[in-house]
Amino acid sequence: MRDYILWGATGQARVLIELLAGQSMQLVALVDRAVAEPPLPGVTMLRDAEALDTWLNEREAPLPGALVAIGGHHGAERRRLQQALQQRGVKILCAIHRAAYVATDAMVGAGSQVLAGSVVAARAQLGEAVIVNTGVTVDHDCVIDAGVHLAPGVTLAGEIMVGRDAFVGAGATVLPRLRIGAGAIVGAGAVVTRDVVAGATVVGVPARAISASGSA
Numbered sequence: 256m257r258d259y260i261l262w263g264a265t266g267q268a269r270v271l272i273e274l275l276a277g278q279s280m281q282l283v284a285l286v287d288r289a290v291a292e293p294p295l296p297g298v299t300m301l302r303d304a305e306a307l308d309t310w311l312n313e314r315e316a317p318l319p320g321a322l323v324a325i326g327g328h329h330g331a332e333r334r335r336l337q338q339a340l341q342q343r344g345v346k347i348l349c350a351i352h353r354a355a356y357v358a359t360d361a362m363v364g365a366g367s368q369v370l371a372g373s374v375v376a377a378r379a380q381l382g383e384a385v386i387v388n389t390g391v392t393v394d395h396d397c398v399i400d401a402g403v404h405l406a407p408g409v410t411l412a413g414e415i416m417v418g419r420d421a422f423v424g425a426g427a428t429v430l431p432r433l434r435i436g437a438g439a440i441v442g443a444g445a446v447v448t449r450d451v452v453a454g455a456t457v458v459g460v461p462a463r464a465i466s467a468s469g470s471a
Contacts (some may be wrong), residue, residue: 258283258316259348260307262336263324264290264300267386270370271324274352283319284310304339311343320348322366326386328440330402330420333384337366347383355387364401382419400437418453427462 259280261268264287272282272294284299286307293300301307311318323336337347347365351357354371361375364383369375372390379393382401387393391405394413402420405411410428417423418437429435429447436453445462455464 256281258319260284260286260319260321260345261324262286262321262340264293265324267326267368268324269294270389271322271350271368274350274368274370277353280320308343311345318343318345321345322348322350322368323384326388326404328404328420328422330384330404330422333366333386334402334420337384376413388425394431406443 256279259275259282261271261282264285268285282295282298284301285293286301288302299310301310321340323333325333341347349363349365350368352369352371355369355373357363357369357375358377358379360378362380363369364381364385366383367381367385369387370389373387375381375387375393377395379395379397381399384402385399386404388405389407391409393399393411396414397411398416400417400419403417405423406425408426409423412429412431414432415429417435418439420437421435421439423441424443426443427441427445433447434450435441436451436455438454439451440456441447441451441462442458445458446460447457448461451457457464
């Protein structure tokens with residue numbers, strides 16, 4: 256049984272706790288300033304990095320593994336916290352649900368999370384701290400950069416590149432060989448038929464960029 260900690264204690268944490276329950280992993284602590292009670296009774300609740308440092312220094316057992324349980328369009332924060340854990344000597348885990356399929360020649364970076372019902376197909380590459388949420392398809396030869404979150408039900412056809420910290424909303428579809436730029440947001444249910452530039456927000460069928468006021 257290997258101990259692990261989660262940074263984050265809300266929805267994504269609950270998903271990861273279920274995922275790891277059948278993999279000989281034991282949750283021993285959570286870090287989250289905003290949550291009063293842990294999702295599981297008896298688990299140590301730490302408020303911030305200072306409390307984590309104290310807890311790690313007082314702990315007699317070997318250092319636990321860790322994952323950052325923060326979803327949404329927060330890839331940069333997820334990567335920052337993951338690096339902070341690594342600097343403390345904590346090993347960053349990967350989390351692949353027993354009901355997910357990951358091809359033998361696919362690559363999955365440290366801290367990435369592949370949830371139930373998802374498919375990561377041949378020669379796909381996931382960078383560090385990527386979330387492949389429930390029921391996502393990442394088809395062959397896709398390259399997903401660090402910090403990306405693919406929300407539930409996303410379909411990426413083959414040979415797509417998704418830039419760092421981008422967010423693809425629930426049920427969106429991206430057609431083959433397209434590029435989603437770093438930090439871009441694809442709205443829920445969108446169908447992307449052309450490249451999306453870095454930092455853009457696109458919505459609709461077919462997906463079109465929107466301005467800060469929300470107009471196309």
